[in-house]
Amino acid sequence: KQEVTQIPAALSVPEGENLVLNCSFTDSAIYNLQWFRQDPGKGLTSLLLIQSSQREQTSGRLNASLDKSSGRSTLYIAASQPGDSATYLCAPGGATNKLIFGTGTLLAVQP
């Protein structure tokens, strides 16, 4: 059974810092891995999707890497802004696109 762990559970940084969020998963037989953002009381927004054959994906200030064999992914956020404050969730996906979510990292960027 796939289990997903996200570290740290919460993070508070001053504006402008670069930061790294970590995700580990127990079953490396994945088809892709997605990173999502969730604002309080809202739905999820897809940030990046990495296919199992890829090593990384970039979108603006976000960069996600995937090491499938070791069961790890990282989300790098450059030059953080207060608007980046949210919960970040990682979710490895299986053959049917079923996602297994971690419990998330709650990020607070202080102005």
Added chain:
Amino acid sequence: EAEVAQSPRYKITEKSQAVAFWCDPISGHATLYWYRQILGQGPELLVQFQDESVVDDSQLPKDRFSAERLKGVDSTLKIQPAELGDSAMYLCASSPRTSGSGVAKNIQYFGAGTRLSVL
């Protein structure tokens, strides 16, 4: 921009009552997902449809939960009877058809969710 529509946004009910949630996916999306998210946890898949067929309902508590997508478009999730432990956010998501190539088919687009409180 197209969105996944869910209603109601909030629902308060007493235990043992019946509740229903509605989801309208992005037009043309063949795959529809219902998730439950308990406060402080990540979402958990309850049921996945491809068109009107169930692909995965392994985590759906079938003694009290039911889901349907009769015409392969919008979907309804029902709980009867509701229990205190059902209090959670119920999220609906959709994605393009899972067959074929391309990254886009894997991206799931989420609605704003229905917050259920069972008293």
